[in-house]
């Protein structure tokens with residue numbers, strides 16, 4: 001790859017409605033948009049998905065920016081790269097900081113796909129022409145949540161995920177079940193429980209949830225194995241799976257029956273694909289997680305979710321789920337409960353430069 005330079009833009013946009021978990025509410029989203037340009041004028045896009053504060057993982061927009069600017073971009077400039085497959089190893093002198101790494105690595109994947117004139121999904125071995133849409137309700141107010149779910153079902157979403165916590169989990173889920181008895185429903189706890197809550201979690205078994213996501217500690221795989229042996233509902237791990245080896249160990253221990261793959265959390269598309277391949281050959285279904293992201297990250301998720309092991313609808317909704325106007329064109333749309341996998345080169349979406357400019361609060365260029 002003959003890279004000419006990298007541009008980083010920090011963008012900031014209000015969400016249409018706050019998104020709430022037991023850890024707090026997100027009302028405004030900051031992110032880092034990465035553009036890697038080569039000497040033939042191709043530009044690859046990536047998005048850094050760390051939040052403004054370290055509530056979901058330890059990274060933030062500012063730590064990602066620092067790691068990109070002062071470490072990852074200089075490593076890339078000094079060493080060069082011939083294929084994005086090499087990026088994770090190339091960046092291995094920097095520990096963790098997976099969201100920063102993924103921001104740059106995904107831009108390299110988009111660039112490589114554009115150089116080859118292929119859709120990104122094709123380049124990574126995707127087999128699906130369209131993926132199932134899924135949506136997340138982050139609203140602890142039950143009547144409002146019920147209304148929101150009704151609206152999403154009318155829009156054609158196939159699967160709904162809700163956020164739960166020990167405060168009102170049984171009542172919250174039972175009311176949703178009463179109103180939507182056949183809805184494919186799942187619950188995400190974002191580590192709100194401990195092993196002492198086994199009884200509470202067992203009580204949810206009767207609701208036939210597709211799965212419960214990350215009930216216990218955000219870095220735990222041992223207690224989750226104990227819990228899984230005591231509840232019927234399949235456990236899905238999110239926060240705990242940060243590396244390929246985490247996935248391997250969790251599967252070996254029986255800590256989960258499903259894995260949520262997020263490109264940012266695992267350090268890039270290459271690692272996300274490795275985890276997918278391992279899960280696929282071990283009979284563990286996977287789905288693509290969401291990060292309340294803008295269209296660039298969503299587009300990378302769409303390419304990822306076109307791989308054959310993504311058999312469960314993920315947290316992939318349209319641009320209008322969170323944004324009045326996204327930073328990409330065309331915007332991502334849900335049609336007949338599905339999102340089309342683009343057949344255009346790369347991620348298949350262009351930056352909407354006018355919109356990007358409106359929401360950019362800081363930008364910087366790095367010449368190679």
Ligand SMILES: O=C(O)CCC(=O)c1ccccc1C(=O)O
Nearest residue numbers: 056136190289290291292293315
């Ligand atoms: O992108 C979405 O639609 C929301 C997905 C979601 O639940 C989420 C959003 C931000 C941080 C963590 C999570 C999660 O899956 O735990």
Ligand SMILES: [Mg+2]
Nearest residue numbers: 188213214238
């Ligand atoms: Mg989650």
